[in-house]
Amino acid sequence: MIEVKNISKSFISPKKYPGLKGTIKGLFSNEKVEKVAVNDISFSIGEGEIVGYIGSNGAGKSTTIKMMTGIMVPTSGSCLVNGVDPCKKRNENAKNIGVVFGQRTQLWWDLPLSESFTILKEIYDVSDEAYEERMEFLNKVLELNEFFDKPVRTLSLGQRMRADLGAALLHNPKVLYLDEPTIGLDLVVKENIREAIKEINEKYKTTVILTTHDIGDIEELCRRIIIIDKGTKIYDGTLEHLKEIYGTKRSISVEVRQYDKVKDIAFDELLQVEKDAYETEYDGEKSVFTISFDKRKIKVPQILSILMERVDVKDVRIEETQLEEIVKQIYLEQKEQAVEELEAAANE
Ligand SMILES: Nc1ncnc2c1ncn2[C@@H]1O[C@H](COP(=O)(O)OP(=O)(O)OP(=O)(O)O)[C@@H](O)[C@H]1O
Ligand SMILES: [Mg+2]
Structure with a gap:
């Protein structure tokens, strides 16, 4: 459905100098700097997939989406969406895709939402029959009726996002691009938007590419994620x-009544591991003892049996590292690596 091959995008901008003096100097200087926003990225996405496209601020997510939608021309590389080059055949591509940029609306600000929809119906050449059917579905999943006659500028953020999503889907596109579709929304609206995306994907096999900073979006919607950092793809998988x-x-x-007994357990000896293979913590107020460890070195049943044998355990909770932690760790690692590279370059 989508084939992105070695796509890159650089921006050339005037060199900036610090401070007011610098600003003035900049005005008279011809020096330019090149910023590589997307660097040689390739991937392919099949029909009906929902792919999370994630990375820290400025990583190049929106730039990639813009190239895939045909808004921006790549500096090099190619992109095919449903067999169409989005930059060369913009009209043909427009029929295949729907786009939502969470940061700004695609709708006509002063017009009632209903009129925006009528205009889009004409633009996309949607038949009356198809329109009726589509609206029925969109009303069901996005509840657009609530504010269908209000001007877009009077809508709340959550309503506007539902309206934008509805508008992007009116012509039943094969591919849906969502750039931060849940940004700034409360939990309930977020959940509604996610449900709507799920339903659309299931019912129409719509391919969805979604950028987000919300790990909840990823966990609920995406089986596959692509992570980019400083324009480069660093992960593509489940x-x-x-x-x-x-x-x-x-x-x-574990909730334990007799902490004294737990305190004295020598986990390192019993498990034959180094002391730094695990960490322990005790919350006296809740009588909860927590032990965290590396799952490659220690197994859950080992810990449980040690505890069960020695103390009366009331309640047990087992947790994995949260995805949020993992993503944070990946972003941090990339940052550290970059700093190291810079330092190495400076020392040369
Ligand atoms: N039109 C432009 N002109 C110059 N530089 C740009 C332009 N658009 C983006 N950039 C730069 O390219 C880089 C990538 O930007 P992009 O908007 O793709 O990031 P992003 O991953 O979407 O970030 P965020 O999570 O903050 O939305 C940034 O350094 C940005 O400043
Ligand atoms: Mg962005």
Whole structure:
């Protein structure tokens, strides 16, 4: 459905100098700097997939989406969406895709939403019959009726996002691009938007590419994620696999009445591991003892049997590293690596 091959995008902008003097100097200087926003990225996405496209601020997510939608021309590389080059055949491509940029609306600000929809119906050449059917579905999943006659500028953020999503889907596109579709929304609206995306994907096999900073979106919607950092792809695979390779921590929390007994357990000797293979914590107020460890070195049943044998355990909770932690760790690692590279370059 989507074939992105070695796509890159650089921006050339005037060199900036610090301070007011610098600003003035900049005005008279011809020096330019090149910023590589997307650097040689390739991937392909099949029909009906929902792919999370994630990375820290400025990583190049929106730039990639813009190239895939045909808004921006790549500096090099190619992109095909349903067999169409989005930059060369913009009209043909427009029929295949729907786009939502969470940061700004695609709708006519002063017009009632209903009129925006009528205009889009004409633009996309949607038949009356198809329109009726489509609206019925969109009303069901996005509840647009609530505010269908209000001007877009009077809508709340959550309503506007539902309206934008509805508008992007009116012509039943094969591919839906969502750039931060849940940004700034409360939990309930977020959940509604996610449900709507799920339903659309299931019912129409719509391919969805979604950028987000909300790990909840990813966990609920995407089986596959692509992570980019400073314009380069650093991961492309399933969420489970990512958790497997990065999520090496487990923790077990048990509610115990006799902490004295737990305190004296020599886990390192019993498990024959180094002391730094695990960490323990005790919350006196809740009588909860927590032990966190590397799952490659220690197994959950080992800990449980040690505890069960020695103390009366009331309640047990086992947790894996949260995806949020994993993503944070990946972003941090990339940052550290970059700093190291810079330092190495400076020392040369
Ligand atoms: N039109 C432009 N002119 C110059 N530089 C740009 C332009 N658009 C983006 N950039 C730069 O390219 C880089 C990538 O930007 P992009 O908007 O793709 O990031 P992003 O991953 O979407 O980030 P965020 O999570 O903050 O939305 C940034 O350094 C940005 O400043
Ligand atoms: Mg962005």
